[in-house]
Amino acid sequence: xxxxxxxxxxxxxxxxxxxxxxxxxxxxxxxxxxxxxxxxxxxxxxxxxxxxxxxxxxxxxxxxxxxxxxxxxxxxxxxxxxxxxxxxxxxxxxxxxxxxxxxxxxxxxxxxxxxxxxxxxxxxxxxxxxxxxxxxxxxxxxxxxxxxxxxxxxxxxxxxxxxxxxxxxxxxxxxxxxxxxxxxxxxxxxxxxxxxxxxxxxxxxxxxxxxxxxxxxxxxxxxxxxxxxxxxxxxxxxxxxxxxxxxxxxxxxxxxxxxxxxxxxxxxxxxxxxxxxxxxxxxxxxx
Amino acid sequence: xxxxxxxxxxxxxxxxxxxxxxxxxxxxxxxxxxxxxxxxxxxxxxxxxxxxxxxxxxxxxxxxxxxxxxxxxxxxxxxxxxxxxxxxxxxxxxxxxxxxxxxxxxxxxxxxxxxxxxxx
Numbered sequence: 001x002x003x004x005x006x007x008x009x010x011x012x013x014x015x016x017x018x019x020x021x022x023x024x025x026x027x028x029x030x031x032x033x034x035x036x037x038x039x040x041x042x043x044x045x046x047x048x049x050x051x052x053x054x055x056x057x058x059x060x061x062x063x064x065x066x067x068x069x070x071x072x073x074x075x076x077x078x079x080x081x082x083x084x085x086x087x088x089x090x091x092x093x094x095x096x097x098x099x100x101x102x103x104x105x106x107x108x109x110x111x112x113x114x115x116x117x118x119x120x121x122x123x124x125x126x127x128x129x130x131x132x133x134x135x136x137x138x139x140x141x142x143x144x145x146x147x148x149x150x151x152x153x154x155x156x157x158x159x160x161x162x163x164x165x166x167x168x169x170x171x172x173x174x175x176x177x178x179x180x181x182x183x184x185x186x187x188x189x190x191x192x193x194x195x196x197x198x199x200x201x202x203x204x205x206x207x208x209x210x211x212x213x214x215x216x217x218x219x220x221x222x223x224x225x226x227x228x229x230x231x232x233x234x235x236x237x238x239x240x241x242x243x244x245x246x247x248x249x250x251x252x253x254x255x256x257x258x259x260x261x262x263x264x265x266x267x268x269x270x271x272x273x274x275x276x277x278x279x280x281x282x283x284x285x286x287x
Numbered sequence: 288x289x290x291x292x293x294x295x296x297x298x299x300x301x302x303x304x305x306x307x308x309x310x311x312x313x314x315x316x317x318x319x320x321x322x323x324x325x326x327x328x329x330x331x332x333x334x335x336x337x338x339x340x341x342x343x344x345x346x347x348x349x350x351x352x353x354x355x356x357x358x359x360x361x362x363x364x365x366x367x368x369x370x371x372x373x374x375x376x377x378x379x380x381x382x383x384x385x386x387x388x389x390x391x392x393x394x395x396x397x398x399x400x401x402x403x404x405x406x407x
Contacts, residue, residue: 237400
């Protein structure tokens with residue numbers, strides 16, 4: 001059976017690539033500290049020595065659109081082209097190509113359907129920054145095959161938070177039942193409090209630092225019960241109009257398991273958001 | 288009111304560099320052309336098939352022509368779509384970092400929770 005050697009959750013700030021590669025007067029004052037934190041975070045994946053990456057993210061109206069919007073979609077393709085014209089335009093993100101792991105995609109789709117999740121699939125999926133940002137931060141070599149899983153945190157009606165947690169629990173079980181000797185890392189990206197296109201956007205900090213503090217504690221401590229007591233689809237509007245992306249963090253808490261404390265936790269307060277990085281080692285920390 | 292069609296406009300223009308430039312240079316021309324040629328096209332579908340019933344209300348058409356992001360927000364257009372397209376159109380005029388983005392948020396300061404419903 002396959003082994004899950006790391007579970008990783010992080011934010012996916014699209015400006016990291018530009019900030020970390022800029023030089024001279026173009027380099028923002030926070031770039032060096034941000035880069036230091038990312039290099040330490042990257043080491044948590046490198047040490048786990050994975051063979052394949054299952055990557056949870058959210059399409060930003062790039063390939064998925066309101067005429068056929070899935071709630072949860074699994075990519076099943078041999079190759080994934082990545083990033084889009086408007087991401088090059090706004091964030092300077094590079095075009096990328098990532099290998100797929102179709103056997104694991106097939107297994108997740110079959111077993112996921114049998115677990116009660118009506119997963120959509122795609123044989124030609126161009127992925128965007130919710131999945132390429134963690135490649136850039138955690139595995140810039142982009143040398144490992146991936147299985148992308150997209151969630152809808154963006155286009156109401158959304159699945160409720162418990163559904164994300166339940167899917168995370170199922171993904172853990174499904175991967176561990178995969179008849180393979182490969183080492184799998186599960187990486188998911190979401191948001192803490194975030195406002196985009198609203199009156200609270202681009203402030204000196206995220207729109208709700210108090211929510212961020214509670215959210216980081218829920219994730220770090222694996223406190224799913226505490227989190228689910230406070231977080232609902234309705235309540236997630238209060239910390240910012242894009243905060244529903246927090247449900248992808250909740251999905252990753254489901255993968256890590258209730259009560260599982262993260263082995264690695266770090267945060268970085270940026271000008272309009274709190275970056276957050278978490279790693280769990282289900283089989284113990286690698287030497 | 289068609290929040291779906293507003294979003295479809297923002298979505299299709301944002302992903303096309305030529306349309307972004309046309310929207311910057313002559314929004315009335317672009318909105319008029321788009322409604323007559325693209326609004327009813329089925330995206331990702333072979334040609335010859337189209338919807339028959341999609342059109343803007345006068346208020347929606349005006350808001351797009353006037354590039355009035357406050358009114359679009361009020362109408363329930365998806366804020367991510369509006370923001371990303373309008374950054375493409377206006378950010379290049381910034382004289383300091385995030386100047387347009389901050390002004391964009393400030394122009395919405397009259398809104399408090401709950402924000403307009405974005406469900407389509």
